[in-house]
Amino acid sequence: MQLFSTNLIFSAQYTFDDPLPSNDNLPRLELFIGDRICVYGQHGEWGFGRKFDEKNGKCGIFPLSYVQIVQKSMFVSTSDGYLVVDEISRIINEWWTKIKELMQEGTTIGSFEDLMESFNELLIVKTKIESGGIPIEELSKLRLRVSKLVDRGNTILHLDVVIRDDEGVPLDVESLSLLRTYEAHISSQKRVGSLLVGFSREKSYLEEKKYFLQRSKPENVTLNDSFSLLLSIKSVELHCKYSCEISITLYDLEKKMFTTDCYTFLWNAGSGKHADLNLKALFTDFAKEDIRKKYLMVTRVVHVAPIESSNATMRKHGHETVVPKNFYCRQSYASDIMEMSSIFLAGFIHEAKERVIFLNRETELPIALKSYHATHRIPKNLSNDMETKLLISTQLVPGNVSQIKARHPHLFSRSPAVILRRADRTAVSIEDTRNxxxxxxxxxxxxxxxxxxxxxxxxxxxxxxxxxxxxxxxxxxxxxxxxxxxxxxxxxxxxxxxxxxxxxxxxxxxxxxxxxxxxxxxxxxxxxxxxxxxxxxxxxxxxx
Known part of the structure; x- marks a missing residue:
């Protein structure tokens, strides 16, 4: 048998619950799609190991063709971060199982809203660590925060208290002496007791602060009035021999004007398709009354190139080898307009909705906008090249910019979202000076x-x-x-x-x-x- 390093993690690509081909009473390891497997050895087409999330789980054999190797770096940036992510995944499963049991029994869960807040915050921390690029100092703070949230939720659900060290790392009780275990248990009980008092004070302070904030605002304005549009560019496919500028903005049909900042990014010549771009733009400052307004998302592609020569000899030998860069200029290449009504009326959905934008190579953008105002229909040309396209996703996010940064920090960690403001907003805050x-x-x-x-x-x-x-x-x-x-x-x-x-x-x-x-x-x-x-x-x- 060939032995593997225990640091290698595999992921189940298929479900395996079939009986083994032989009758040797060998242990079988059932797999479900998505399970992470720690593989200890291999013999032929079969592997031997256990499920990663079950530390004391049984080991068994399974077909290696059902799993695929996964590097830890795909999940987190460091091994310490990996342990935090593993603890969050395990705790969330335990909490959810306990919540379902209590609900089936009809038992009222005390401080249920506090528990859900801890639940959501743990998911945010998990996503942030998995995105990578977390400094060691920030990871230490996140670990302490996770330990507090876990202890708080375990106390609410009457689950066992986790024994930890001063840095929030769970201790291996089996490796400790009886006296050391008792001391760590007493220390954990005191920590949890002071933690609950601290959370109670923090909650009272936040409720009081929220009350005064609401009192200081006009009656017709609440914190839920504002929302933003999150746009993610997944991939771009163009076939152009010159580099291009791709810009996206929103257009107000009633005011007949571009109503937001314009988001621009570059596409390099000769690359064909840019996959896994993960570019994010956050269109901000929308209010409830904007939901039923008519907006268009305008996409324009401009290629920076020399003007095509009228000389046959020049065209034959090619421009790119003889034309200096200072003769290059911005020229229209493709464009598209897309209605936003369905996105706004759909409201706040949990997952972003993906869609493909097929760019129009023949109709110029000014003509397309003029045509839409006249006919209220988006002009589409059936002769367009279907390989000139963008893959994007859109999602409405509640709150203003500061609230979104607090609730969704992962949007501003790796590949942070670019904030785009409204062009037609005259009222700004005291801190926001705009000239x-x-x-x-x-x-x-x-x-x-x-x-x-x-x-x-x-x-x-x-x-x-x-x-x-x-x-x-x-x-x-x-x-x-x-x-x-x-x-x-x-x-x-x-x-x-x-x-x-x-x-x-x-x-x-x-x-x-x-x-x-x-x-x-x-x-x-x-x-x-x-x-x-x-x-x-x-x-x-x-x-x-």
Whole structure:
């Protein structure tokens, strides 16, 4: 028999409850999908081991084809964290079994709400540790918190008190002497007694604080009025030879405006499909009255590339080897609009709902929005490439940003969610100072041209003395806020009436003068056919 290291953990992929093929009275280990197995040895196609969660459980044989090896690093970041996760899983199962027994007997559970709070907090801690990246200091604090929650719940359910050391780690009673076990038991009883008093005081303080918070708010506003939309980008599949910017924002149909910050992330050329992205964006500041409003989720893909050459020789030899980067510009590649009514009306669901966004390669976004306003139907083109798509998930989360951070810390641990605020909210808190302006570059009419051009708009914020203000255009990306001095629009081909429908956010410093102007220059962009004759014609538009 080949022996395995006890550090190897396997996971059951199938249920195994069939009788063994031989009649040698060998012990059989029944498996259920999801069971974690500690395998001690192997002989041929059979393994010998026990279930990981049953420390004193029986050992038996089972087919190795029914299990798959799993590394501990898939669950937690450290071995200490793994022990905490293992204790939480075991305690939750014990609590749930005890709760079902008491309910079947018709026994009233005292402090049931407190027990459920401990239950939910343990699940949050478990998820946070499993996400990885927990520092040792924070893990020690989480272990102590878990020990307090476990002792509190065990006392409420009249279960045995766990004997622990000063750091909250459970002790192995069998390895202790009788006197040491008795001392540890007395210490645990005192700890639990003082713990219950502390929880009682903490609860009274929180209830009192909540009461005064509610008294200080208007009667028509409660803590449950606000909610946020959590968007997760799971994977992206594009087939483009140039890098792309993918942006997602929400559009208010009644106000006919983009109503939130725009979330932007990059897709690298030649990668084809980005799987397991796990990018999260949190659209905040929604209220109850927003549930029945009509919103669209607008997705736009812009590829940063040179303008296609009109010269056959240049096209034959390929642009990518000869065109300098400074000739690259933002050009529309694909877009999509999706109704949000079903997501908002579904309310707060436990699990996020996944959906696939098939991007439209033919209809431009401004035309699609205009068509929707006229027909109230989303234009879909049957000739679209079905391989240009995004996999996303959406979920409504109750509470404002501070409440969500407290209740769902795992959203802000590894790959933290980017917070996107409303563009149409005028009322902000005292702590939240905003000196911002949201504009939408819609369309222009540039007459007097002898021929249609490729139009690019460049925006600057200018002070009254003519100086251009630095770092005022904000883009919200995966890493947070990115500032730039100039905003370059998408290039619109062969027209003197370009349409963009681009949302732009301007963030002004607190020291900014009141006399601030927005300068828009319109450039005629050409391909790299004849660089010696290339000139950027421009027109100027300034408004205060």
């Amino acid at each position: 911002e302006m949201y504009i939408t570059l819609m369309q222009a009419e540039l007459s007097g041209k002898s021929s249609d051009r490729n139009i690019e708009a460049r925006l600057h914020v200018v002070e009254s003395n003519g100086n251009v203000m630095d770092n005022v255009f904000e883009t919200i990306s995966v890493t947070g806020s990115q500032l730039s001095t100039v905003y370059k629009s998408i290039v619109v081909y062969h027209t003197d009436k370009p349409m963009w429908a681009e949302p732009i956010k301007i963030v002004l410093p607190a020291s900014a003068s009141h006399d601030v102007y927005l300068r828009i220059l319109f450039y005629s962009k050409k391909s790299y056919d004849k660089p010696s004759q290339r000139k950027d014609h421009s027109q100027l538009l300034i408004f205060n």
